[in-house]
Amino acid sequence: MTVEHFFIGANSLRLGKKVGKGGEGEVFLIQGRPNFAVKIYYKNIRSKRKNKVHALVKSKFYENTELIAFPQEILTDASGEFVGFSMKLVSEHYPMHELYSPKSRKTHYPNVDYRFIIRAATNVARAVATVHEKGCVIGDFNHSGALISKKATVALIDADSFQFTFLGANYLCEVGMPEFTPPELQGASLRGLYRQASSDLFGLAVAIFQLLFMGRRCFSR
Ligand SMILES: Nc1ncnc2c1ncn2[C@@H]1O[C@H](COP(=O)(O)OP(=O)(O)OP(=O)(O)O)[C@@H](O)[C@H]1O
Ligand SMILES: [Mg+2]
Numbered sequence: 001m002t003v004e005h006f007f008i009g010a011n012s013l014r015l016g017k018k019v020g021k022g023g024e025g026e027v028f029l030i031q032g033r034p035n036f037a038v039k040i041y042y043k044n045i046r047s048k049r050k051n052k053v054h055a056l057v058k059s060k061f062y063e064n065t066e067l068i069a070f071p072q073e074i075l076t077d078a079s080g081e082f083v084g085f086s087m088k089l090v091s092e093h094y095p096m097h098e099l100y101s102p103k104s105r106k107t108h109y110p111n112v113d114y115r116f117i118i119r120a121a122t123n124v125a126r127a128v129a130t131v132h133e134k135g136c137v138i139g140d141f142n143h144s145g146a147l148i149s150k151k152a153t154v155a156l157i158d159a160d161s162f163q164f165t166f167l168g169a170n171y172l173c174e175v176g177m178p179e180f181t182p183p184e185l186q187g188a189s190l191r192g193l194y195r196q197a198s199s200d201l202f203g204l205a206v207a208i209f210q211l212l213f214m215g216r217r218c219f220s221r
Contacts, residue, residue, distance in 0.1 A: 004077060005078045006075055007076045007077070007080075008075060009074075013032075015029070015030065016028060016030060022158070024039075024160075026040050026042075027040075028040065029089065033086075034089070036087065037089040038075050038084055038087075039075075039085055041083060046081070049082075051171075052171045053071050053085050054074065055164075055166040056070060056071045056160060056166075056171075057071050057072065057073065057085065061136065061159070062088070067126075067127050067130055067154065067156065068130060068155070068156045069087040069088050069158075070087060071085035071159065071160055072085065072086050087159070090147055092149055092150065093153070093154075095143060095144045095146070096147070096148055096207060096210075096211065098148075099112075099117065099148050099211060100117075100211050100214055102215070108150070118212070120152040121208045123148075123153060124146050124154050124208065126154070127146065128141070128156075136162040136164040137173065138156070138200045138203070139161065139176060139190075139195050140158070140177065141204060141207070142176075142179075142180050143210070172193065174193070175190060176190055180206050181202070181203070183202075205218075
């Protein structure tokens with residue numbers, strides 16, 4: 001079996017436990033760096049994401065925020081090829097749907113009351129506002145990207161898919177879940193689309209409704 005070696009600059013690092021996977025890559029702990037994680041993209045995604053992640057790191061969006069897991073350092077393989085990035089580890093937070101679905105709420109958030117849910121909802125709104133203050137748009141806002149702790153604090157992940165502008169170039173978010181997509185973009189192609197921050201606010205409103213009404217969708221009958 002070959003063991004892959006990864007580097008941040010000249011420093012080699014050893015991966016720890018896998019903490020998650022998505023449609024674009026896998027997320028691991030880093031041995032000896034307890035507050036950090038790395039996302040390693042699947043091979044077919046790497047060349048597509050390379051420029052965007054370099055621009056995100058250079059933009060230093062990760063500074064002054066504990067709430068949002070922005071890419072912080074570039075991760076390469078032994079031949080110096082781009083494979084992913086490091087970011088803050090988000091621990092002891094669960095995806096928003098774990099709070100609004102009554103069954104998983106009992107497991108992860110026993111004894112929470114409605115005040116907790118309102119606090120969590122306002123913290124989701126604050127996290128979205130922080131992204132907008134940095135000049136980014138989430139684009140693919142959805143219930144898996146916003147994580148909520150047992151203290152109702154909120155962290156956002158998948159920040160490498162956010163839309164932003166760096167040195168005059170627009171880096172887009174070309175995906176989105178229909179449920180959280182505003183009416184004006186329903187059915188439209190998201191390819192090449194530059195989004196307004198207001199499109200996140202529609203998704204935020206849908207998510208807050210779900211939180212406050214135990215998963216009920218605002219447009220369902
Ligand atoms: N900073 C982080 N700290 C801890 N866990 C994380 C972090 N980022 C991601 N994860 C975990 O890894 C999983 C996959 O991450 P993410 O959604 O960013 O991957 P992705 O491949 O870009 O997915 P998508 O297809 O939704 O874009 C998450 O659901 C979460 O469990
Ligand atoms: Mg992603």
